[in-house]
Amino acid sequence: MPSLPDMTTPNVADLAREAAQTASAHPAVPQPDAGQEAFSEMLLRLGDSTLILGHRISEWCGHSPALEEDIALANVALDLIGQTQLWLSLAGEVEGKGRSADDLAYLRDAWDFRNLLICERPNGDFGHTLMRQFLFDAWHHELLKALAASSDPRVAEIAAKAGKEVAYHLERSSDLVVRLGDGTEESHRRMQEALDDLWSYAGEMFIGDAKDAEVAARGIAPDPSTLRAAWDQTLQHVLTEATLQIPEGSFAHKGGKQGIHTEHLGYILSEMQFLQRAYPGASW
Amino acid sequence: MAAQTQPGVEEVWGWLSEVPDPEIPVISLTDLGIIRGVEWQGDTLVVRVTPTYSGCPATSVINLDIETALRRHGIEKLRLERQLTPPWTTDWISPEGREKLRAYGIAPPVDGTAADGVLAGRIARMTGTNLKIACPRCGSTHTERISQFGSTPCKASYRCKDCLEPFDYFKCI
Numbered sequence: 053m054p055s056l057p058d059m060t061t062p063n064v065a066d067l068a069r070e071a072a073q074t075a076s077a078h079p080a081v082p083q084p085d086a087g088q089e090a091f092s093e094m095l096l097r098l099g100d101s102t103l104i105l106g107h108r109i110s111e112w113c114g115h116s117p118a119l120e121e122d123i124a125l126a127n128v129a130l131d132l133i134g135q136t137q138l139w140l141s142l143a144g145e146v147e148g149k150g151r152s153a154d155d156l157a158y159l160r161d162a163w164d165f166r167n168l169l170i171c172e173r174p175n176g177d178f179g180h181t182l183m184r185q186f187l188f189d190a191w192h193h194e195l196l197k198a199l200a201a202s203s204d205p206r207v208a209e210i211a212a213k214a215g216k217e218v219a220y221h222l223e224r225s226s227d228l229v230v231r232l233g234d235g236t237e238e239s240h241r242r243m244q245e246a247l248d249d250l251w252s253y254a255g256e257m258f259i260g261d262a263k264d265a266e267v268a269a270r271g272i273a274p275d276p277s278t279l280r281a282a283w284d285q286t287l288q289h290v291l292t293e294a295t296l297q298i299p300e301g302s303f304a305h306k307g308g309k310q311g312i313h314t315e316h317l318g319y320i321l322s323e324m325q326f327l328q329r330a331y332p333g334a335s336w
Numbered sequence: 337m338a339a340q341t342q343p344g345v346e347e348v349w350g351w352l353s354e355v356p357d358p359e360i361p362v363i364s365l366t367d368l369g370i371i372r373g374v375e376w377q378g379d380t381l382v383v384r385v386t387p388t389y390s391g392c393p394a395t396s397v398i399n400l401d402i403e404t405a406l407r408r409h410g411i412e413k414l415r416l417e418r419q420l421t422p423p424w425t426t427d428w429i430s431p432e433g434r435e436k437l438r439a440y441g442i443a444p445p446v447d448g449t450a451a452d453g454v455l456a457g458r459i460a461r462m463t464g465t466n467l468k469i470a471c472p473r474c475g476s477t478h479t480e481r482i483s484q485f486g487s488t489p490c491k492a493s494y495r496c497k498d499c500l501e502p503f504d505y506f507k508c509i
Contacts, residue, residue, distance in 0.1 A: 120483030120493060127485040134391020138420075205421075213390055213423040216509045219451040224484045 090266035091204075092147040093166065094273050096156070097309050098195075099139030100167035103157055104317070105188060106132030107324050108175060117178050124224065128185070131217040138210045145206075158328035162317045169308040170253040172317045176246065179232050179239065183246035186225035190286040191257045193222045194279045203271035226290045233294025244296055255304025258283070343409070348374045348381065355405045358397045359488050362440040365398065369428025372419045380413040381406065386424045389489040425450065426508045437506055438472045443479075443494065445508040469505055471496035481505075 110129040116122035140153035170188060175181045196218055199211035232239040260268070260276040268275040291298055307313070327334055352374070353366040365371055365385075373384035383402060387395050399416050406414055426445035429437075434444035446469055468477045476498040483493040484507075491504040 120485070123487075123493075124483055124485040127489050130391040130393070130489055131389060132391070134387075134389060138390055209420040209423075213387075213420050216423060216425065216450070217389060220484070220507075220509065223451045227484075 087266050087270060088146055088148070090263040091270075091272060092143050093263045094267045095139050095143035095146060095207075097166040097168075099136050099143055099153075099156070100165050101171050102132040102139065103136040104165070104167040104320060105171040105185075106130075106136060107320055108171065108173075109181065109185070111175060112178075112181065121178070125181075128221055128224070131214075131221065135210070135214045135217070138213070142206055142210065154328075158325045162313050162321055163311045165313065165317060165321075166309050166311060167313075167317075168253075168256050169305050169314060170250065170256065172308070172314060172320060173250065173253060174316055176249075177242060179242040180246040180249070182225055182228045182232065183243060184250055185221070186229045186290070187250060187254050187287075188257075189218060189222040189225045190283050190290075191254075191279060193218050193286075194282045195274070198274035198279065202273065207272060222286075226286075229290055229296075230294045233291070233296045240295065243294065247291070247296055248299055251299040251301060252303050252305050255302065256306040256308060259304060259306055261309065341410075342376060342379075343411075345374050345376070348383075348406070348409075348411075351405055351409050352383070352402065355401050358394050358401060360437070360440070360442065363429075363433045363436050365402070367430045367433030367436060369430060369433070370398070370424060377415075380415055381411050382415050382417060384417045384419040386419050388424050392489050394488075426506065429506075441472050441503060442491065443469050443472050443503060443505040445506045447508065450508045469494060471499060471501060472503055473501045474499040 106129045109125050109132075112125045113122065113129075116125055136157070137153050140156045144151040144153060144156055168188075170184060173184060175184075193215070196211045196215040200208055200215055202208040202211065229243065233243040234240070235243075258276050258280045264273070264276055267273045287298060349366065349371075352371050353364050355365045357363050357365060357368050360368075368388070370386050370388060371383065372386050373382070375382050383406070385399065385402065402416060403414060427447070429445065437444045469479050470477050471479055471494075474496060476496055478497045479494050480497060481492060482495050482502065485491070486493040486504045490506060490509075492507045493502065494505045495502045
Protein backbone atom coordinates (compact mmCIF):
# COMPACT_ATOMS: atom_id res chain seq x y z
CA MET A 53 0.00 0.00 0.00
CA PRO A 54 1.28 3.50 -0.66
CA SER A 55 2.04 5.36 2.52
CA LEU A 56 2.50 8.98 3.47
CA PRO A 57 5.36 9.68 3.13
CA ASP A 58 6.89 6.81 1.24
CA MET A 59 10.28 5.28 2.00
CA THR A 60 11.15 7.50 4.91
CA THR A 61 13.97 7.20 7.32
CA PRO A 62 14.04 9.59 10.28
CA ASN A 63 16.62 11.58 8.37
CA VAL A 64 14.50 11.93 5.26
CA ALA A 65 11.42 12.74 7.28
CA ASP A 66 13.30 15.66 8.84
CA LEU A 67 14.41 16.82 5.42
CA ALA A 68 10.91 16.56 4.04
CA ARG A 69 9.51 18.51 6.98
CA GLU A 70 12.15 21.15 6.50
CA ALA A 71 11.36 21.34 2.79
CA ALA A 72 7.63 21.49 3.46
CA GLN A 73 8.09 24.34 5.93
CA THR A 74 10.13 26.41 3.56
CA ALA A 75 7.98 25.54 0.56
CA SER A 76 4.92 26.73 2.44
CA ALA A 77 6.34 30.19 2.96
CA HIS A 78 4.59 31.96 0.08
CA PRO A 79 4.77 35.61 1.03
CA ALA A 80 2.53 36.94 -1.73
CA VAL A 81 -0.55 34.90 -0.86
CA PRO A 82 -3.50 36.93 0.42
CA GLN A 83 -4.75 35.54 3.73
CA PRO A 84 -8.20 36.98 4.42
CA ASP A 85 -9.75 35.66 7.62
CA ALA A 86 -13.23 35.12 6.26
CA GLY A 87 -13.62 32.16 3.98
CA GLN A 88 -10.52 30.30 5.13
CA GLU A 89 -12.80 27.60 6.47
CA ALA A 90 -14.46 27.16 3.09
CA PHE A 91 -11.01 27.14 1.49
CA SER A 92 -9.60 24.44 3.74
CA GLU A 93 -12.83 22.49 3.33
CA MET A 94 -12.44 22.61 -0.46
CA LEU A 95 -8.88 21.31 -0.12
CA LEU A 96 -10.04 18.47 2.12
CA ARG A 97 -12.68 17.51 -0.41
CA LEU A 98 -10.04 17.30 -3.09
CA GLY A 99 -7.34 15.61 -1.03
CA ASP A 100 -9.74 13.15 0.57
CA SER A 101 -11.15 12.16 -2.82
CA THR A 102 -7.69 11.44 -4.25
CA LEU A 103 -6.66 9.69 -1.02
CA ILE A 104 -9.65 7.37 -0.80
CA LEU A 105 -9.68 6.54 -4.51
CA GLY A 106 -5.91 6.07 -4.48
CA HIS A 107 -6.23 3.68 -1.55
CA ARG A 108 -9.14 1.87 -3.20
CA ILE A 109 -7.28 1.11 -6.39
CA SER A 110 -4.14 0.15 -4.49
CA GLU A 111 -6.24 -2.76 -3.19
CA TRP A 112 -5.79 -4.29 -6.65
CA CYS A 113 -2.06 -4.54 -6.16
CA GLY A 114 -1.16 -8.19 -6.70
CA HIS A 115 -4.69 -9.11 -7.81
CA SER A 116 -5.14 -7.59 -11.28
CA PRO A 117 -5.99 -9.81 -14.25
CA ALA A 118 -2.61 -9.10 -15.89
CA LEU A 119 0.75 -7.96 -14.56
CA GLU A 120 0.78 -4.84 -16.74
CA GLU A 121 -2.62 -3.78 -15.47
CA ASP A 122 -1.54 -4.46 -11.92
CA ILE A 123 1.45 -2.15 -12.37
CA ALA A 124 -0.66 0.47 -14.11
CA LEU A 125 -3.27 0.60 -11.36
CA ALA A 126 -0.58 0.78 -8.69
CA ASN A 127 1.04 3.68 -10.55
CA VAL A 128 -2.24 5.56 -10.87
CA ALA A 129 -2.74 4.98 -7.14
CA LEU A 130 0.74 6.36 -6.51
CA ASP A 131 -0.01 9.52 -8.51
CA LEU A 132 -3.23 10.03 -6.57
CA ILE A 133 -1.52 9.52 -3.21
CA GLY A 134 1.22 11.96 -4.26
CA GLN A 135 -1.40 14.54 -5.15
CA THR A 136 -3.09 13.86 -1.82
CA GLN A 137 0.11 14.78 -0.04
CA LEU A 138 0.14 18.16 -1.80
CA TRP A 139 -3.56 18.91 -1.26
CA LEU A 140 -3.70 17.81 2.36
CA SER A 141 -0.47 19.66 3.23
CA LEU A 142 -2.04 22.81 1.86
CA ALA A 143 -5.32 22.04 3.66
CA GLY A 144 -3.41 21.84 6.93
CA GLU A 145 -1.56 25.05 6.15
CA VAL A 146 -4.75 26.95 5.33
CA GLU A 147 -6.52 25.51 8.36
CA GLY A 148 -3.69 26.88 10.50
CA LYS A 149 -3.91 24.35 13.33
CA GLY A 150 -0.57 22.76 12.63
CA ARG A 151 -1.97 19.54 11.18
CA SER A 152 0.21 17.77 8.60
CA ALA A 153 -0.98 15.75 5.61
CA ASP A 154 -0.28 12.61 7.64
CA ASP A 155 -2.31 13.88 10.60
CA LEU A 156 -5.24 14.56 8.30
CA ALA A 157 -4.98 11.22 6.49
CA TYR A 158 -4.43 8.98 9.47
CA LEU A 159 -6.03 10.65 12.46
CA ARG A 160 -9.51 11.66 11.36
CA ASP A 161 -12.58 9.47 11.56
CA ALA A 162 -15.14 8.86 8.82
CA TRP A 163 -17.40 11.84 9.60
CA ASP A 164 -14.45 14.21 9.11
CA PHE A 165 -13.66 12.86 5.64
CA ARG A 166 -14.93 14.93 2.73
CA ASN A 167 -14.36 12.62 -0.26
CA LEU A 168 -16.91 12.04 -2.98
CA LEU A 169 -18.96 8.90 -2.39
CA ILE A 170 -17.94 7.43 -5.74
CA CYS A 171 -14.34 7.18 -4.46
CA GLU A 172 -15.31 4.83 -1.63
CA ARG A 173 -17.43 2.50 -3.79
CA PRO A 174 -16.14 -1.08 -3.58
CA ASN A 175 -13.90 -2.07 -6.47
CA GLY A 176 -16.19 -4.76 -7.86
CA ASP A 177 -14.68 -6.50 -10.85
CA PHE A 178 -11.88 -5.06 -12.95
CA GLY A 179 -14.34 -3.47 -15.40
CA HIS A 180 -16.21 -1.84 -12.56
CA THR A 181 -12.97 -0.39 -11.19
CA LEU A 182 -12.07 1.00 -14.61
CA MET A 183 -15.50 2.48 -15.20
CA ARG A 184 -15.32 4.27 -11.83
CA GLN A 185 -11.84 5.48 -12.75
CA PHE A 186 -13.04 6.79 -16.11
CA LEU A 187 -15.99 8.69 -14.60
CA PHE A 188 -13.65 10.16 -11.99
CA ASP A 189 -10.76 10.93 -14.36
CA ALA A 190 -13.05 12.76 -16.80
CA TRP A 191 -14.22 15.01 -13.94
CA HIS A 192 -10.80 15.29 -12.30
CA HIS A 193 -9.21 16.41 -15.56
CA GLU A 194 -11.74 19.23 -16.05
CA LEU A 195 -11.46 20.27 -12.41
CA LEU A 196 -7.66 20.51 -12.50
CA LYS A 197 -7.76 22.51 -15.73
CA ALA A 198 -9.98 25.04 -13.97
CA LEU A 199 -7.92 24.98 -10.77
CA ALA A 200 -4.74 25.70 -12.73
CA ALA A 201 -6.22 29.20 -13.18
CA SER A 202 -7.03 29.55 -9.47
CA SER A 203 -6.61 32.94 -7.80
CA ASP A 204 -4.51 31.17 -5.17
CA PRO A 205 -1.05 30.43 -6.61
CA ARG A 206 -0.53 27.45 -4.30
CA VAL A 207 -3.66 25.79 -5.69
CA ALA A 208 -2.74 26.69 -9.26
CA GLU A 209 0.71 25.15 -9.07
CA ILE A 210 -0.49 21.87 -7.57
CA ALA A 211 -3.26 21.67 -10.20
CA ALA A 212 -0.79 22.31 -13.04
CA LYS A 213 1.42 19.51 -11.72
CA ALA A 214 -1.41 17.04 -11.10
CA GLY A 215 -3.12 17.90 -14.37
CA LYS A 216 -0.30 16.36 -16.39
CA GLU A 217 -0.63 13.10 -14.52
CA VAL A 218 -4.41 13.04 -14.75
CA ALA A 219 -4.43 13.69 -18.52
CA TYR A 220 -2.52 10.42 -18.76
CA HIS A 221 -4.96 8.66 -16.41
CA LEU A 222 -7.89 9.80 -18.52
CA GLU A 223 -6.36 8.49 -21.72
CA ARG A 224 -5.68 5.15 -20.10
CA SER A 225 -9.13 4.71 -18.56
CA SER A 226 -10.84 5.92 -21.78
CA ASP A 227 -8.89 3.40 -23.81
CA LEU A 228 -9.77 0.50 -21.55
CA VAL A 229 -13.44 1.48 -21.29
CA VAL A 230 -13.60 1.42 -25.11
CA ARG A 231 -11.73 -1.85 -25.38
CA LEU A 232 -13.87 -3.62 -22.79
CA GLY A 233 -17.16 -1.93 -23.74
CA ASP A 234 -16.64 -2.72 -27.41
CA GLY A 235 -15.08 -6.08 -26.58
CA THR A 236 -16.64 -9.46 -26.02
CA GLU A 237 -20.28 -10.00 -25.14
CA GLU A 238 -19.30 -10.58 -21.54
CA SER A 239 -16.97 -7.61 -21.20
CA HIS A 240 -19.65 -5.39 -22.79
CA ARG A 241 -22.27 -6.64 -20.34
CA ARG A 242 -20.01 -6.06 -17.36
CA MET A 243 -19.07 -2.54 -18.44
CA GLN A 244 -22.73 -1.59 -18.98
CA GLU A 245 -23.61 -3.00 -15.56
CA ALA A 246 -20.76 -1.01 -14.00
CA LEU A 247 -21.93 2.18 -15.68
CA ASP A 248 -25.54 1.62 -14.59
CA ASP A 249 -24.42 0.80 -11.05
CA LEU A 250 -22.11 3.83 -10.69
CA TRP A 251 -24.29 6.34 -12.46
CA SER A 252 -26.14 7.55 -9.36
CA TYR A 253 -22.77 8.24 -7.69
CA ALA A 254 -21.44 10.46 -10.47
CA GLY A 255 -23.83 13.39 -9.99
CA GLU A 256 -22.29 14.40 -6.65
CA MET A 257 -19.21 15.70 -8.48
CA PHE A 258 -21.29 18.55 -9.89
CA ILE A 259 -23.44 19.50 -6.89
CA GLY A 260 -22.21 22.58 -5.07
CA ASP A 261 -23.04 23.86 -1.60
CA ALA A 262 -22.47 27.15 0.25
CA LYS A 263 -18.78 26.40 0.74
CA ASP A 264 -18.29 25.71 -2.96
CA ALA A 265 -20.05 28.98 -3.72
CA GLU A 266 -17.73 30.85 -1.37
CA VAL A 267 -14.49 29.58 -2.91
CA ALA A 268 -15.95 30.07 -6.39
CA ALA A 269 -16.76 33.69 -5.54
CA ARG A 270 -13.14 34.21 -4.51
CA GLY A 271 -11.89 32.67 -7.75
CA ILE A 272 -10.12 29.86 -5.89
CA ALA A 273 -12.10 27.02 -7.47
CA PRO A 274 -14.77 26.66 -10.14
CA ASP A 275 -18.43 26.20 -9.28
CA PRO A 276 -18.81 22.39 -9.54
CA SER A 277 -21.80 22.64 -11.88
CA THR A 278 -19.70 24.41 -14.53
CA LEU A 279 -17.66 21.23 -15.07
CA ARG A 280 -20.66 19.21 -16.19
CA ALA A 281 -20.87 20.18 -19.86
CA ALA A 282 -17.28 19.18 -20.67
CA TRP A 283 -17.66 15.98 -18.65
CA ASP A 284 -20.85 15.09 -20.54
CA GLN A 285 -19.01 15.65 -23.79
CA THR A 286 -16.13 13.35 -22.79
CA LEU A 287 -18.61 10.66 -21.77
CA GLN A 288 -20.55 11.01 -24.98
CA HIS A 289 -17.36 10.66 -26.99
CA VAL A 290 -15.89 7.68 -25.16
CA LEU A 291 -19.02 5.75 -24.22
CA THR A 292 -20.40 5.94 -27.75
CA GLU A 293 -17.15 4.50 -29.04
CA ALA A 294 -17.42 1.87 -26.31
CA THR A 295 -20.96 0.99 -27.56
CA LEU A 296 -22.30 1.66 -24.07
CA GLN A 297 -25.61 3.29 -23.20
CA ILE A 298 -25.45 6.38 -20.97
CA PRO A 299 -28.12 5.91 -18.26
CA GLU A 300 -30.96 8.39 -18.19
CA GLY A 301 -31.60 8.83 -14.48
CA SER A 302 -30.54 12.05 -12.81
CA PHE A 303 -30.81 10.89 -9.20
CA ALA A 304 -27.54 11.50 -7.37
CA HIS A 305 -26.40 10.12 -4.02
CA LYS A 306 -24.70 12.86 -2.10
CA GLY A 307 -23.29 13.70 1.32
CA GLY A 308 -19.67 12.65 1.03
CA LYS A 309 -18.51 16.26 0.73
CA GLN A 310 -20.34 17.04 3.97
CA GLY A 311 -19.03 14.00 5.85
CA ILE A 312 -22.03 11.72 5.42
CA HIS A 313 -20.62 8.50 4.04
CA THR A 314 -21.63 5.00 3.07
CA GLU A 315 -20.62 2.12 5.34
CA HIS A 316 -17.70 1.35 3.02
CA LEU A 317 -15.53 4.25 4.18
CA GLY A 318 -15.16 2.88 7.70
CA TYR A 319 -13.69 -0.35 6.37
CA ILE A 320 -11.20 1.56 4.23
CA LEU A 321 -10.12 3.70 7.18
CA SER A 322 -9.76 0.75 9.53
CA GLU A 323 -7.23 -0.75 7.16
CA MET A 324 -5.54 2.46 6.03
CA GLN A 325 -5.20 3.96 9.51
CA PHE A 326 -4.50 0.80 11.49
CA LEU A 327 -0.77 1.31 11.96
CA GLN A 328 -0.97 4.93 13.13
CA ARG A 329 -3.88 4.15 15.42
CA ALA A 330 -2.21 1.09 16.96
CA TYR A 331 1.30 2.55 17.11
CA PRO A 332 0.90 6.35 17.19
CA GLY A 333 3.79 8.19 15.55
CA ALA A 334 5.37 5.03 14.13
CA SER A 335 7.54 5.63 11.05
CA TRP A 336 9.54 3.46 8.68
CA MET B 337 31.47 29.99 7.81
CA ALA B 338 34.10 32.26 6.36
CA ALA B 339 33.29 33.66 2.94
CA GLN B 340 36.39 32.28 1.24
CA THR B 341 35.38 28.71 2.11
CA GLN B 342 32.04 29.02 0.31
CA PRO B 343 32.23 27.04 -2.92
CA GLY B 344 30.77 28.77 -5.96
CA VAL B 345 27.32 27.92 -7.25
CA GLU B 346 28.81 26.52 -10.46
CA GLU B 347 30.93 24.13 -8.45
CA VAL B 348 27.84 22.94 -6.57
CA TRP B 349 26.03 22.34 -9.88
CA GLY B 350 29.03 20.24 -10.88
CA TRP B 351 28.72 18.12 -7.74
CA LEU B 352 25.00 17.68 -8.33
CA SER B 353 25.69 16.52 -11.88
CA GLU B 354 27.49 13.56 -10.33
CA VAL B 355 24.56 12.46 -8.16
CA PRO B 356 22.78 9.59 -9.95
CA ASP B 357 19.03 9.23 -10.12
CA PRO B 358 18.25 6.45 -7.61
CA GLU B 359 15.98 4.54 -9.99
CA ILE B 360 17.81 5.14 -13.27
CA PRO B 361 21.39 5.49 -12.01
CA VAL B 362 22.80 5.98 -15.50
CA ILE B 363 21.56 9.58 -15.55
CA SER B 364 22.25 12.29 -13.01
CA LEU B 365 19.83 14.58 -11.24
CA THR B 366 20.92 17.44 -13.52
CA ASP B 367 20.43 15.26 -16.64
CA LEU B 368 16.91 14.57 -15.40
CA GLY B 369 16.32 18.30 -15.02
CA ILE B 370 14.91 18.29 -11.51
CA ILE B 371 17.37 20.71 -9.90
CA ARG B 372 15.75 24.11 -10.29
CA GLY B 373 18.10 26.34 -8.38
CA VAL B 374 21.26 26.55 -6.31
CA GLU B 375 22.04 29.67 -4.31
CA TRP B 376 23.65 30.91 -1.16
CA GLN B 377 21.40 32.67 1.31
CA GLY B 378 23.90 34.03 3.80
CA ASP B 379 25.83 31.03 5.05
CA THR B 380 23.14 28.54 3.98
CA LEU B 381 23.18 26.73 0.67
CA VAL B 382 19.67 26.47 -0.76
CA VAL B 383 18.94 23.80 -3.37
CA ARG B 384 15.53 23.80 -5.04
CA VAL B 385 14.28 20.47 -6.33
CA THR B 386 11.15 19.71 -8.34
CA PRO B 387 9.42 16.31 -8.24
CA THR B 388 8.99 14.31 -11.45
CA TYR B 389 5.69 12.67 -10.54
CA SER B 390 3.94 13.98 -7.43
CA GLY B 391 3.80 10.49 -5.93
CA CYS B 392 7.22 9.28 -7.01
CA PRO B 393 8.65 7.33 -4.08
CA ALA B 394 12.17 8.25 -5.17
CA THR B 395 11.63 11.89 -4.18
CA SER B 396 12.69 11.46 -0.57
CA VAL B 397 15.63 9.26 -1.57
CA ILE B 398 16.73 11.96 -4.02
CA ASN B 399 16.66 14.55 -1.23
CA LEU B 400 18.72 12.26 0.95
CA ASP B 401 21.23 11.64 -1.86
CA ILE B 402 21.60 15.38 -2.47
CA GLU B 403 22.20 16.00 1.19
CA THR B 404 24.74 13.16 1.44
CA ALA B 405 26.65 14.37 -1.62
CA LEU B 406 26.80 17.99 -0.52
CA ARG B 407 27.80 17.10 3.05
CA ARG B 408 30.60 15.00 1.59
CA HIS B 409 31.83 18.13 -0.18
CA GLY B 410 31.88 19.95 3.13
CA ILE B 411 28.58 21.83 2.98
CA GLU B 412 27.38 22.28 6.53
CA LYS B 413 24.37 24.54 6.31
CA LEU B 414 21.98 23.21 3.71
CA ARG B 415 18.31 23.66 2.96
CA LEU B 416 16.34 21.73 0.35
CA GLU B 417 13.23 23.39 -1.02
CA ARG B 418 10.50 21.83 -3.09
CA GLN B 419 9.58 23.88 -6.14
CA LEU B 420 6.46 22.86 -8.08
CA THR B 421 6.41 25.63 -10.68
CA PRO B 422 7.00 25.26 -13.55
CA PRO B 423 5.98 21.60 -13.31
CA TRP B 424 8.57 19.11 -14.47
CA THR B 425 8.03 17.63 -17.91
CA THR B 426 10.23 15.34 -19.96
CA ASP B 427 11.36 18.44 -21.89
CA TRP B 428 13.65 19.09 -18.93
CA ILE B 429 15.72 15.97 -19.66
CA SER B 430 19.01 17.09 -21.20
CA PRO B 431 20.16 15.87 -24.64
CA GLU B 432 23.04 14.04 -22.92
CA GLY B 433 20.52 12.49 -20.55
CA ARG B 434 18.49 11.18 -23.50
CA GLU B 435 21.52 9.57 -25.05
CA LYS B 436 22.47 7.97 -21.75
CA LEU B 437 18.94 6.59 -21.40
CA ARG B 438 19.08 5.08 -24.88
CA ALA B 439 22.49 3.53 -24.25
CA TYR B 440 21.14 2.08 -21.00
CA GLY B 441 18.23 0.41 -22.81
CA ILE B 442 15.44 2.90 -22.06
CA ALA B 443 13.87 4.62 -25.07
CA PRO B 444 13.93 8.38 -24.38
CA PRO B 445 10.70 10.43 -24.54
CA VAL B 446 9.46 11.45 -27.97
CA ASP B 447 8.66 15.17 -27.96
CA GLY B 448 5.14 16.35 -28.53
CA THR B 449 3.47 13.12 -27.50
CA ALA B 450 2.36 14.05 -24.00
CA ALA B 451 -1.20 13.17 -23.05
CA ASP B 452 -3.23 16.37 -22.93
CA GLY B 453 -6.66 14.95 -22.21
CA VAL B 454 -7.88 16.05 -25.66
CA LEU B 455 -9.47 12.77 -26.55
CA ALA B 456 -9.59 13.40 -30.28
CA GLY B 457 -5.86 12.67 -30.37
CA ARG B 458 -6.22 9.69 -28.08
CA ILE B 459 -6.51 6.98 -30.71
CA ALA B 460 -3.34 8.08 -32.46
CA ARG B 461 -1.48 8.21 -29.17
CA MET B 462 -2.92 4.90 -28.00
CA THR B 463 -2.09 2.94 -31.09
CA GLY B 464 1.22 4.68 -31.40
CA THR B 465 0.58 5.72 -34.99
CA ASN B 466 1.97 9.17 -34.29
CA LEU B 467 4.92 7.85 -32.32
CA LYS B 468 8.28 6.80 -33.58
CA ILE B 469 9.58 5.04 -30.53
CA ALA B 470 12.77 3.31 -31.53
CA CYS B 471 13.92 0.10 -29.93
CA PRO B 472 16.98 1.06 -27.87
CA ARG B 473 18.59 -2.27 -28.78
CA CYS B 474 18.25 -2.51 -32.58
CA GLY B 475 16.92 0.95 -33.50
CA SER B 476 13.79 -0.35 -35.25
CA THR B 477 10.67 1.81 -34.96
CA HIS B 478 8.54 -1.27 -35.53
CA THR B 479 7.54 -1.33 -31.86
CA GLU B 480 4.34 -1.71 -29.88
CA ARG B 481 3.15 -0.71 -26.47
CA ILE B 482 2.49 -3.45 -23.93
CA SER B 483 1.36 -1.25 -21.06
CA GLN B 484 0.94 2.43 -20.34
CA PHE B 485 2.99 2.03 -17.19
CA GLY B 486 6.22 0.25 -16.41
CA SER B 487 8.72 -0.38 -13.66
CA THR B 488 8.51 3.20 -12.35
CA PRO B 489 5.83 5.92 -12.65
CA CYS B 490 7.83 7.65 -15.40
CA LYS B 491 7.99 4.70 -17.80
CA ALA B 492 5.73 2.66 -20.08
CA SER B 493 6.39 -0.88 -21.34
CA TYR B 494 7.10 -1.53 -25.02
CA ARG B 495 8.22 -4.41 -27.20
CA CYS B 496 10.26 -4.41 -30.40
CA LYS B 497 8.52 -6.39 -33.15
CA ASP B 498 11.79 -6.88 -35.03
CA CYS B 499 14.33 -8.00 -32.45
CA LEU B 500 11.52 -9.03 -30.02
CA GLU B 501 13.22 -7.29 -27.11
CA PRO B 502 10.89 -5.85 -24.45
CA PHE B 503 12.00 -2.42 -23.27
CA ASP B 504 11.06 0.56 -21.14
CA TYR B 505 9.96 3.82 -22.75
CA PHE B 506 10.46 7.00 -20.74
CA LYS B 507 6.97 8.34 -21.37
CA CYS B 508 6.42 11.90 -22.35
CA ILE B 509 4.60 14.23 -19.99
